[in-house]
Amino acid sequence: MNINRRLFIGSGAAAATTLAAPTVFADGHAKPRVVVVGGGAGGATAARYIAKDSKGEIDVTLIEPTRMYYTCFFSNLYLGGVKGIDDLGHSYGTLAANGVNVVHDWAVGVDRDAKTVSLAGGGQVPYDKLILSPGIDFVDGAVEGWDLSAQNAMPHAYKGGSQTELLKAQMAAMPQGGTFAMVAPPNPYRCPPGPYERVSMVAHYLKANNPTAKIIVADPKPKFSKMALFQEGWAEHYEGMIDWIGEDFGGGEVSVDPAAMTVTIDGEVTNVDVCNIIPAMKAGRIAEIAGVTDGNWAPVNAADMSTKADADIYVLGDASQQGDMPKSGYAANSQAKVCANAVRGALTGAKVFPAKFSNTCWSLIDANDGVKVGATYEATDEKIAKVDGFISATGESAELRKATYEESEGWYAGITADMFG
Numbered sequence: 001m002n003i004n005r006r007l008f009i010g011s012g013a014a015a016a017t018t019l020a021a022p023t024v025f026a027d028g029h030a031k032p033r034v035v036v037v038g039g040g041a042g043g044a045t046a047a048r049y050i051a052k053d054s055k056g057e058i059d060v061t062l063i064e065p066t067r068m069y070y071t072c073f074f075s076n077l078y079l080g081g082v083k084g085i086d087d088l089g090h091s092y093g094t095l096a097a098n099g100v101n102v103v104h105d106w107a108v109g110v111d112r113d114a115k116t117v118s119l120a121g122g123g124q125v126p127y128d129k130l131i132l133s134p135g136i137d138f139v140d141g142a143v144e145g146w147d148l149s150a151q152n153a154m155p156h157a158y159k160g161g162s163q164t165e166l167l168k169a170q171m172a173a174m175p176q177g178g179t180f181a182m183v184a185p186p187n188p189y190r191c192p193p194g195p196y197e198r199v200s201m202v203a204h205y206l207k208a209n210n211p212t213a214k215i216i217v218a219d220p221k222p223k224f225s226k227m228a229l230f231q232e233g234w235a236e237h238y239e240g241m242i243d244w245i246g247e248d249f250g251g252g253e254v255s256v257d258p259a260a261m262t263v264t265i266d267g268e269v270t271n272v273d274v275c276n277i278i279p280a281m282k283a284g285r286i287a288e289i290a291g292v293t294d295g296n297w298a299p300v301n302a303a304d305m306s307t308k309a310d311a312d313i314y315v316l317g318d319a320s321q322q323g324d325m326p327k328s329g330y331a332a333n334s335q336a337k338v339c340a341n342a343v344r345g346a347l348t349g350a351k352v353f354p355a356k357f358s359n360t361c362w363s364l365i366d367a368n369d370g371v372k373v374g375a376t377y378e379a380t381d382e383k384i385a386k387v388d389g390f391i392s393a394t395g396e397s398a399e400l401r402k403a404t405y406e407e408s409e410g411w412y413a414g415i416t417a418d419m420f421g
């Protein structure tokens, strides 16, 4: 009886093994291998979801140089004094504990024929599917007089962490009545309301600490995200403090001199105390190295975020050219879940659900004065296409604005848990 029972179990197990016999993947490896480059809003989410939902069926490696990820989202609230820097930092420990092989290094090369990623520290990491979510880099020569070697004198603070801290330190050191300048970026760029939330939070800080200080914004665009809401808020909370110089007034004709700390707008030279340069952007360099970009961004198929150039390479978040979604953390996280599902389906036969995407971007204008814009999207053959959207209205009550801010707090807690576990 015992022997029969043992035999039964044995033969059943053998049959199950035969049925589930995995495909043999690259270089004879039995388990499929997914490599994710970039542990931010897109990459950390994709790595976590693939590892969690495949329950050990897929080897997942995440390549990310930094040991702590400092979110850009809410970094403006840190500038405004509403959040501390520690509120923005997240480690990769829980991802590692939950089965993601976290490698702290830079990806410096992609061999699409051999299907390997090479690392700055040496060594090659093989993949069956490669997901790139490297965020943004800056377009060389976008602002005359500025390049990355000037980022300490004139910070961009458009990647999280030390740059954000530097900008805050410079704001705190401004003389009373000094001038804070911002050079805003052309479209498309990371976080459409980001520069204008930053102006609001800088004004919030200066109003309390340096009330006679001025803010100049040179903008190459005639209009910007949530413009009416921001302008209403600036007039209400920071009257006379902010001078926004749009395209019509020469806002796009800008050069800077980091050594002299001057900004020249449409021929007029101004001495400034702090200068925040947010240059034109492009996909993080590794996407270009992998050969999946066309111009500044990486075109992708909306149904699964695979690139147009290579069906085994996917690009998420800011680096992708996907259609109607803004370049935001919410969007990258949403795209990552669609991609993770598609990658699991391709590698293990797991059920693939139709792609659906959503986004909301909240901005804080003054303490408890929050506004938002958002939409839902679907995949079409051409792009991620907007289905419907919403935006806060001007003239809303203080209670509604406070509730909107509180909603953003909930979103921040939710998305960071969704990324890092």
Ligand SMILES: Cc1cc2nc3c(=O)[nH]c(=O)nc-3n(C[C@H](O)[C@H](O)[C@H](O)COP(=O)(O)OP(=O)(O)OC[C@H]3O[C@@H](n4cnc5c(N)ncnc54)[C@H](O)[C@@H]3O)c2cc1C
Pocket: 037, 038, 039, 040, 041, 042, 043, 063, 064, 065, 066, 069, 071, 072, 073, 074, 075, 076, 105, 106, 107, 108, 133, 134, 135, 136, 157, 158, 159, 190, 191, 194, 195, 198, 284, 285, 286, 316, 317, 318, 319, 327, 328, 329, 330, 331, 332, 360, 361, 362
């Ligand atoms: C001031 C500001 C405010 C913002 N506010 C909001 C907001 O309120 N809501 C919102 O949704 N979004 C907001 N965003 C936008 C949001 O931060 C980005 O859209 C989002 O982080 C994009 O995710 P990503 O995965 O594409 O890139 P990231 O999150 O930037 O992640 C990229 C990661 O890739 C790594 N990396 C790059 N190159 C390599 C390489 N070669 N090898 C290995 N790793 C590499 C980087 O170290 C980085 O960790 C804001 C942005 C800014 C600047």
